[in-house]
Amino acid sequence: MKFTRKANAQWNGAGKDGKGYLTTASGALSKTPYSFHTRFEDGEKGTNPEELIGAAHSGCFAMQLSFLLNEAGFTATTLDVAAVVTFEDGSVTKVSLTLEGDVPNIDASQFQEIATKAKEVCPISKLLKADIKLNVTLK
Structure with missing residues (x-):
């Protein structure tokens, strides 16, 4: 595609x-x-490139994870992903993704494994050269 x-x-x-x-x-x-x-x-109403990168990354990651969960036979009830983009010394140096998922019938280790794979194959993750951290919680 x-x-x-x-x-x-x-x-x-x-x-x-x-x-x-x-x-x-x-x-x-x-x-x-x-x-x-x-x-x-953060002095006025508006956006910024780093905020938009965070929105793009969290959205892409959540969708990628959903596809990988489906491939493994699971359907998420909810995947909440927050992205914190760190800018320092003229560069985006880090993105921290925090995932909280509600996925029926999956165990925590399998959820972690699939989430880690989603982080690695997410197109926005592959685009970024920053260090990308992932924290996962299964409800």
Whole structure:
């Protein structure tokens, strides 16, 4: 399977005082504001690249895990994934994924094994060069 997705960024002004907008072809983001302040200071409403990476990574990982669980004969009731993206010294250095899953009839070791495989084969995990940690809890 091959496909492409499109997103646009528009930036106006200087780096620290400027502002920008992000738009996705799907319309999920439409002129969503971002700025130095939303990225480095959490000072105003808007998003930032690291937050979007976290959303993309947690969403991709949850979907990948769901497919792998299905292949193993399980269906998750719920997979809650939080991603914390660490930015330091000009680089994204780490992503911590925290997974809490409710999967009937699976034992904790099998859930851990499948979740670890999902982390490894998730397309966004493969894209990132950062250290990716995974913490797993089965309800």
